[in-house]
Amino acid sequence: MLTTRTRDSCGSSECEIEPLTSERIDAADDLFGLYAQSMEQGFGDGLPVLPPTEARVRSLIAATPWLPDDVVCMLPPRNGAATVERVAVNAALAGCEPDAFPLVIAALEAITVPDFNLFALTTTTSSVFPMIVVNGPSRGRLGIDCGPGCMGGAAGRGSMTIGRAVALCLRNIGGQRVGETSRSVFGQPARATGLCFGELEEDSPWPSLAQRRGFPVDDEVVTVHGGKGTFPIADLNTDDPGELLALIAKTIAYPMGNKFLEPTAANGQIVVAINPVWAQRLASAFPDVTSAQEHMLEHGWQPIEAWPARNRAILEEKGRVDGQGRVHVNERPDQFELVVCGGHGGLHAVCLPSWGESDMQSVAAVRAGDVSVQVTPAR
Template sequence: MTGNADTASAPTLPDGIVIIVKEECETCQTVVPVLQQLHAATELTVYTQDNASFPSAPTAAHDADLAVSWHHDIETVPTVIVVRNGVEVERTVGWMRPEWERLTGVDGLGEGLPVMRPGCGSMSVDPDLVDMLRVRFGASELAARRVDVADAEDVMEMMFNRGWTDGLPVVPPTEQRVMAMLAGTSRAGSEIVATVPPDLVDISVEKVAIAAVMAGCKPEYLPWVLTAVEAACTDEFNMHGLLATTMPVGPVIVCSGPGTRAIGMNSGGNALGQGNRANLTIGRALQLVIRNFGGGRPGEVDRAAHGSPAKISFCFAEADDTSPYGRLAGELGIDDGVDALTLFAGEGPHCLVDQLSRTPESLVRSFALKLQTVNHPKLIMMFDAILVMGPEHARVFADAGWDREQIVAGISEHLNRSGAELVRGADGIAEGVPEAFGDAESLPKFRPGGLMLTYAGGGAGLFSQIIGGWVNGDKGSKPVTRAVAY
């Protein structure tokens, strides 16, 4: 993080009547004649937030850095404050003739003006400025170490040189940006989210927010990132093992619920590809947490022989609002309507093409034939898989009235093969199951529950996608599903 706070003490308001205005506010413009009346009748000080020459009379002090407005909690302009012996006694906001007359002790204010008009938002609470002001005036409660950057130093190159990136540029995590990111969650910045492997470092909400900034997230994405970090740092998911394996696998985040649509996640065309900020940056933020805070860097603990572009970010939303067979999170125990994600240890997607099947009986056979190839056609029950069914394939099943259970069962029925076909040496291939399984009449490709079904993709194209998994179970990784905590 970069940036320093100006922790100067709050400016003292002068005794008398103090009024804070800004030219952009129509109510402030309306009460200029009242300011002139008060200037002639009482001890008056006017502060202006935007235009230093507004009002032209009486002359105003320019609150250029908004220090007065910030330190004295100005939320609305105009604000009228009564100050005695350097202490605020009372205030009112907006224009209301009886209140202004009562506070100032001057009658007959603003004759000809409406009796009241509401004020406008103070610049000191402008969402585009408030985080900058919090940093400027020392209201930041961030605990992370600050990194000073020389004026002549290229911040982007500095972050590359320090090994903070995934090979792509990252957004500099300034205090202002991190504080804006933290506004996306109700959780305290100091709260510990998880212990991150492989270095087993406790990571706070604030640190996750830093990674989310670097990844390019918006604040509203932060709860999803936090939940993904929690899911990844469990014994069940086994992130350390996922890093250490030489297989090209990483965390795949499957999101669902109304929140995916609220933050603009893509569940349609190109859902597994580029172009959607939420999909890409949520997945990237998780990877940056593991890299920068957990120490999971390629060539070190990350020992992938080939890797995969999916290891940069692999996150997408299910189209659960239009799915004909529900959503994965529902199958894994999350109630309908609850935002949730499932973390799966998977590789890059494999396209399944079937342009001709128009019956579920034909299509399940097609799916089964392709699914046999996950990791290797002769390796069984070691690896899970997610089938991301596209809408046109799903329509074949929906038109026939097949539900999720029937689809998975129908595919699974055609995934069984005899031990003689799978045993080591069969078909002249050394790879396969041990000889002890050679006499088995029927062996399943996936363990019970190992074939998972999701629904996403564009409406045109008879395609689906298969995401093969890493070693499953206690020796590998289990899918982890969590409700999103805001």
């Protein structure tokens, strides 16, 4: 990805002789008219859009080291070529600012890693959608919400535009359309607005998600997770951190979760967003995050009796029932990914349930002037 060039260039994507090849649309001059036009012509998502003018699109491209015709990825379900230009047009539509655009590129690179299984995610009957967790030093600057309301309501520009840009790319470049290429029964809000939030690294007692996945602390990292929605968890009564974490693990192993539909528990991750107050409490018993994950594995199961007889037979046939009659939601501790974020009100966590057959992926964002970028000219 992002190693192809279709012709020699004069270098910087700020070069004005690099033509933008997108077709032009004669758009209404006022934003209400543009909104109506986006709905009528099918390039919108139901939310108001901003005009992707050439100047705006060029400003986004200039924030990267890439040229307009560099191909980020092929986007399913219809394998549209996501050139940097096309991605920028959709990002402009979403209101993405140039400084945030490299994270859109990184997110698209991440979701098209084969083990993310994007074709399946974009066509399934499920509600699953790529959810984005951001780590690194640019979160505040870009308006990536990490604190109160980080999953909706805080209204940071980065949070509200990066995920939406990815969603628009899937619609307009990948051809994901409900009732046509997507068989999603319900969808979910993130399919329009995206879901993009940051880890509250400053308040976390553990290494960040990006660090745990092998990235230096100063990297801007986008991690994508195929999440089925936001599943709220609340507790007023449990003081003991071990009991609290066990209860969380038991709660997220709900019987009608996708993880129990799969032949094995080996694939996919379950993301649990932990508020910073609970994180400190949990860390008092689990100073090492892997010990917390092991504890969750120990308690993240349901007894086979939780299912009706017919379902039990299927789970047994799949080999999902252990010798103690337990059906585990995950096979390994590292499949429980704890992300510290949210407000200091305590009381709450949020689970981003796994779709199952999709493994979390992480990519570091690359910016214009990044000397580490190696580009292979096209043959």
